[in-house]
Amino acid sequence: EDFDLEKLRYHKIVLMADADVDGQHICTLLLTLLFRYMKPLIEGGYVYLAQPPLYRLKWTNAPHDYVYSDRERDALLAEGREQKKRLPKDNPVQRYKGLGEMNYQELWDTTMDPQTRILRQVTIDDAAAADEIFAVLMGEDVESRRGFIQRNAKDVRFLDI
Numbered sequence: 001e002d003f004d005l006e007k008l009r010y011h012k013i014v015l016m017a018d019a020d021v022d023g024q025h026i027c028t029l030l031l032t033l034l035f036r037y038m039k040p041l042i043e044g045g046y047v048y049l050a051q052p053p054l055y056r057l058k059w060t061n062a063p064h065d066y067v068y069s070d071r072e073r074d075a076l077l078a079e080g081r082e083q084k085k086r087l088p089k090d091n092p093v094q095r096y097k098g099l100g101e102m103n104y105q106e107l108w109d110t111t112m113d114p115q116t117r118i119l120r121q122v123t124i125d126d127a128a129a130a131d132e133i134f135a136v137l138m139g140e141d142v143e144s145r146r147g148f149i150q151r152n153a154k155d156v157r158f159l160d161i
Contacts, residue, residue: 005040013041014119016050016111018098019068023052031122031130042127051118052102052111056094060086066110068118 015030017023041047053066055073062085067073136144
């Protein structure tokens with residue numbers, strides 16, 4: 001009730017979390033907070049999600065590539081083989097378990113540099129979906145939670161164990 005958009009000092013609020021399922025959970029919680037208590041920030045287009053890479057492909061005879069999903073990794077590996085790119089024998093594909101695993105230069109180049117970073121503007125639909133998921137998973141309706149888990153159990157492969 002004390003929130004006043006007119007007093008906003010920053011016009012781009014960037015949420016940055018790990019690219020894995022834990023980071024997605026953190027973003028869901030933060031989006032739910034913003035949706036419930038500071039909705040004008042989202043409606044005004046001020047909230048963004050940083051998109052850190054999930055993998056780095058270390059080519060020996062070409063610049064390395066950062067990739068953001070398993071599908072993109074597989075496609076770039078196949079494309080690289082067709083182009084005769086080579087990978088080193090030791091640790092050719094680095095999976096980032098979190099932002100803290102990157103050195104400062106990698107984090108700057110991939111996630112923070114305004115010239116090269118990828119930001120996704122949060123829409124009211126994104127925030128509403130996050131709020132709905134939060135309500136289902138953390139609410140008191142056990143049947144809704146059970147149904148959600150059963151429908152999404154196939155995605156358990158995304159867990160970072």
